Amino acid sequence: MSSLVYHAATRVLQNFLDEKGSLKHLVYNTTPEAVADRRKYIFKIVFSTVKWKPVLEAIFEEVRDSLGTERTKEGTAADKLKQIVSREKVEAGAFIYTFELLLSSDKRGRRALEKQISKHGEVGRVIFDDSVRGRLEDAVERVRVKKGVESVEELISKEIAEIDASRNSVPVYMRVNGLVTSTGEFEKTLVESKEFRLVREEGEGGAGAGGGEADMDEECGHLRDSLHVVLRSDVRVRPGLFARDRDVGGLYVFAPGVLGMGGVVGFGSAMVGEMRVVVQDKASCFPARVLLPPLGGKAVDFCAAPGNKTLQLVEMVGEAGSVVAFERDGRRAGLLRKRLLEGGCFVEGVEGKGKKEGGRENGRKGGRVRVCERDVLGVEWCDPVVREVEWGLLDPSCSGSGMRRTVETVLRGGGEREGGEAGQAEAERVSRLAGLQLRLLRHVAEFPSLRVLVYSTCSVHEKENEEVVGAFLRSREAQAEGWVLRKAGESEGLKRKCEWNGRVGLKEGVGLTEEQAESVIRFSSEEHTNGFFVAKFERVGWEERRRERLREAESEWKRMESEKEEKREEGGRVGKERRREVGGRTEKGKSYGGHQPFSRKRR
């Protein structure tokens, strides 16, 4: 194993511990080209080390305690080990080398390191030094005894072990990006590769070589239930199975684990890399499908990054339509632009794949998209950028409580936190988020042309879902503008009427009537998706309101613009007078009595 692999793994782990990104992102986007073909292995090393980090910390503590009372001779391996484990933040390399030496079940790494340890950094050399190895092994034994477990394997916390085991028990969803390819082409590519076979429901047509006896699950008697067949299939067997999703057009279901450890196997790396398909949970595909902006429509994604739903909207409105995508976070807005360009969009004001020589757009099938790096709450209702938009999608920041937990999130402290102080902090966070979600809904409800608005979260908390919807419907803005709740599951954008909404367990008093509570869609693991929520609002009497509101918007915008202009002029005049007062010189640190000579536009 080349030392480059371990250097890269150490850097990835350090960046992960410094919260610079997810493991996958760091491994696949920040490691040098020289180790490109070893990335899967690097991911494995770092992922396993992260998983064992609590145990490694306990081992370091033991070593610290035993060496702390010992007078080690300066410059010896024992003395250096003492320094390594005593640092306030133990460096990433110490975790990786100790993991390989003591805990990894795959002994190849350890053997390779033993042979070539001189090529590694000081931390690696110290940990693999024969004179300290015994101390480390003793420390593991003491940790095991303290925890009262039989074997080293049992040291991993039950929680992490469970999550690790469940990682592969949910399907993988891939949505065909119609801006770059088509469902027919996608199916054909997969089937012709002989790597995959399409499992079809009875009466379903299309490309592929499915159907027949193999589509039956004899064990449980489910016949031609494609989701079921795919879910139960073995990801290691070729050809693998995949199926069309029954609710969302262009969405495909693959067996759990089809995305290899950290990477995408075979066909996927190219397809995902070229954004011909987007790995997107089924529930997260619903908001855009429920909104269903028509061809030529003017849509808006109020909280857009990283852009999965924006891509859907751009495809739906087609060449004659347009999409405005807001994102308040600069870094995420950059990511949004990049993904939209790579996903085949024509992004206004940005050169990229969307444009071809001679100014013609390259294979463009979708509408233009304008990325606005702005906080939606700072966008005036009469601002021309939103004045014409009719189809709105609001997918704001939320607690993410519906997202499946991963080893990474648990180790970062993002596990389920109920009760105690952590529970209290989480409850406060959810309340704060719910407040922001409601503010956003009330704010965008006044945009003059908006006729349909879809609200979604990846939360399972009623506080962020039903309660926000109820409070919005009772708000002054919703009442004045005529917003009402519609049945989200009956949208024509779905392949079939969606009647499951997981009402079970819904607490009383969330502020919705029985009928309203049945109009929203709640996803849970029972639907083989992440926890998710979708509500659809429509503006009653939209056509008449729109004309009137547009007139008001135009004159209000003019008034605001001229007020701003007056202020600018006034600022300039006062500034000149002040300068005259101080003899034409601007003195450093001089206060102008709190007056700002040049007012900044509110954002």
Ligand SMILES: C[S@@+](CC[C@H](N)C(=O)[O-])C[C@H]1O[C@@H](n2cnc3c(N)ncnc32)[C@H](O)[C@@H]1O
């Ligand atoms: C849940 S994510 C959106 C995911 C996105 N819809 C997708 O499917 O890829 C929420 C995003 O909205 C952004 N956001 C939150 N509040 C915002 C606001 N007031 N104005 C603009 N963007 C906002 C966040 O920075 C974050 O990137």
